[in-house]
Amino acid sequence: MKAKLQVGVLGFGTVGSGVIHILKEHQEKISQVTGYDITVKKVLVRDLEKNRRYETEGFSLTTEPLDVLDDPEIAVVVEVMGSIQTAREYILHALKAGKSVVTANKDLIALYGDELVAVAHENRCDLFYEASVAGGIPILRTIVNSLAADRIQKILGIVNGTTNYMLTQMTSENKSYEEALKEAQELGFAEADPTSDVDGIDAARKMVILTRLAFGMNVNLDDVETKGIRGISEKDIQVAYQLGYKVKLVGRAEEINNTVDVTVGPVLLPRSHPLSGVNYENNAVFVTGAAVGETMFYGPGAGELPTATSVVSDLITVAKNAKLGTTGNAFNSFVHETKNTPSDQVYSKYYFRLEMDDKTGTFLKLTKIFADAGVSFDKILQEPLDEHTATVVIITHAASRKQIDEASNAAHAEPEMRLITKYAVVEG
Incomplete structure (x- = not known):
C-alpha cells in the first residue's frame, strides 16, 4: 500500500470543484508519479446545504476553517477560495502549523508573496502558486525551471481573459465597449463589477508575479504604470487595423541596464505578431531570452479544469518534495536588487x-x-x-x-x- 497524503481544500467553487474532480479522475497516474495516494479529507465551504456539481464522496465538508487548518492528518492545504486578507490569514496559519500550501490567488501573491514565502521557508513548508497567472498555462514553472539557464530580457503578456474577449469582439464584430462588456458579463467572463479587469488591475498583479520570477525583482503594484481598456473607442481599433495593427491589453516587463520597467495598458501590436492572434478569453505570454530568443506560451487563462490542472500540478510537486524530504525550498530563489527604469x-x-x-x-x-x-x-x-x-x-x-x-x-x-x-x- 502506498503512503497517504491527505489534503484540505479551502473553497468549493469552480476551481475547488475542478481540483477534486481531477484528483479523482487521474488518481492512478498521480499515484504513480508521486508515490502517494493523494486524497482530499476536508473541504471548507460557506454553505453546507448548497447543491454541488460533483458528489461529495470520500471527504467531509465544514464551515469551520480550523477543522482544516488544525487537522494534524492534513499535510497540504489548497487555497482556492479567493479574497485577500482572509486567505492570507488562513495560509499563514497553515504554514505555521507545518502544512505546505498551494494557492491560485494572484491578488494575494502579488501583494503578500514575499511575506508568505518567508514564512513557508521558516517552517520548512512548500508554497506554490502556478495557477495564479494565466490559468492553465504553466508559465511560472517554465520561467523558474525551463528558462533558469537563460537571461530573460522581456515579457509581453495577454494575461486577462475578460479584456481580451472584449477587444476581440470590438475588433472582429465591430461592437462597442459597452456591448462587449455586456456580452462578457452574460457569458460569465466578466464580474458584475468589472473594475479589476477593465482597469488593468488584475493584469498588473499578474505582471508583478511574472516580474518577480523572471527578473528576481520585487516591484510594487504602485510602480506598475497601469491603464485599462475603459473608454477604448471603435475609432481607435479601426484606425489601428487600417495601419496594420491590433489593439490588445498587454502587460510588459523589460530588463534595461539592470533595472526593470513594468507596465499594463492597451498597445498596438503588428497584426503579424504572434500575440495578435490570441483571441477571445485565451491568454498568452511572450518571452524573449538572451539565449533562447522568442518563445510564446498560449492557452486558456481561466476556467474550472485548466486552472485546476495547474493547482494539481503544484500539489504533485509538493508530494514529490515530501517523498524526497526537500520541502521548504522557495518556488523561486532568484533575487536581484529592485530598481525601476527611469x-x-x-x-x-x-x-x-x-x-x-x-x-x-x-x-x-x-x-x-x-x-x-x-x-x-x-x-x-x-x-x-x-x-x-x-x-x-x-x-x-x-x-x-x-x-x-x-x-x-x-x-x-x-x-x-x-x-x-x-x-x-x-x-x-
Missing part, C-alpha cells in the same frame, strides 16, 4: 489620435511641439471630422517615455488640440 531610458513607438481645429498654423504648431520634445513622426493620417475640425493620427518613431510625456503635456495644454488617445506601439 522614464528617459524606456523607449517605444507611440500612437496618438488628436482632434484639432482645422485652421492655418495648427498642424505646424503640433509638429513644433513634438520636435521640441525630440519626437519624430513615422506615419501621419489626417481626415476631416467636420467643417471646423480634423482628426490627426500619428505613429512616432521610437522615443523615450519622458519625451512622449513632454509632447503629450504640451499638446494637451493647447486649446486648438485635444489629445484623445495615446498608446504604446510594439515593434516586430
Whole structure:
C-alpha cells in the first residue's frame, strides 16, 4: 500500500470543484508519479446545504476553517477560495502549523508573496502558486525551471481573459465597449463589477508575479504604470487595423541596464505578431531570452479544469518534495536588487489620435511641439471630422517615455488640440 497524503481544500467553487474532480479522475497516474495516494479529507465551504456539481464522496465538508487548518492528518492545504486578507490569514496559519500550501490567488501573491514565502521557508513548508497567472498555462514553472539557464530580457503578456474577449469582439464584430462588456458579463467572463479587469488591475498583479520570477525583482503594484481598456473607442481599433495593427491589453516587463520597467495598458501590436492572434478569453505570454530568443506560451487563462490542472500540478510537486524530504525550498530563489527604469531610458513607438481645429498654423504648431520634445513622426493620417475640425493620427518613431510625456503635456495644454488617445506601439 502506498503512503497517504491527505489534503484540505479551502473553497468549493469552480476551481475547488475542478481540483477534486481531477484528483479523482487521474488518481492512478498521480499515484504513480508521486508515490502517494493523494486524497482530499476536508473541504471548507460557506454553505453546507448548497447543491454541488460533483458528489461529495470520500471527504467531509465544514464551515469551520480550523477543522482544516488544525487537522494534524492534513499535510497540504489548497487555497482556492479567493479574497485577500482572509486567505492570507488562513495560509499563514497553515504554514505555521507545518502544512505546505498551494494557492491560485494572484491578488494575494502579488501583494503578500514575499511575506508568505518567508514564512513557508521558516517552517520548512512548500508554497506554490502556478495557477495564479494565466490559468492553465504553466508559465511560472517554465520561467523558474525551463528558462533558469537563460537571461530573460522581456515579457509581453495577454494575461486577462475578460479584456481580451472584449477587444476581440470590438475588433472582429465591430461592437462597442459597452456591448462587449455586456456580452462578457452574460457569458460569465466578466464580474458584475468589472473594475479589476477593465482597469488593468488584475493584469498588473499578474505582471508583478511574472516580474518577480523572471527578473528576481520585487516591484510594487504602485510602480506598475497601469491603464485599462475603459473608454477604448471603435475609432481607435479601426484606425489601428487600417495601419496594420491590433489593439490588445498587454502587460510588459523589460530588463534595461539592470533595472526593470513594468507596465499594463492597451498597445498596438503588428497584426503579424504572434500575440495578435490570441483571441477571445485565451491568454498568452511572450518571452524573449538572451539565449533562447522568442518563445510564446498560449492557452486558456481561466476556467474550472485548466486552472485546476495547474493547482494539481503544484500539489504533485509538493508530494514529490515530501517523498524526497526537500520541502521548504522557495518556488523561486532568484533575487536581484529592485530598481525601476527611469522614464528617459524606456523607449517605444507611440500612437496618438488628436482632434484639432482645422485652421492655418495648427498642424505646424503640433509638429513644433513634438520636435521640441525630440519626437519624430513615422506615419501621419489626417481626415476631416467636420467643417471646423480634423482628426490627426500619428505613429512616432521610437522615443523615450519622458519625451512622449513632454509632447503629450504640451499638446494637451493647447486649446486648438485635444489629445484623445495615446498608446504604446510594439515593434516586430
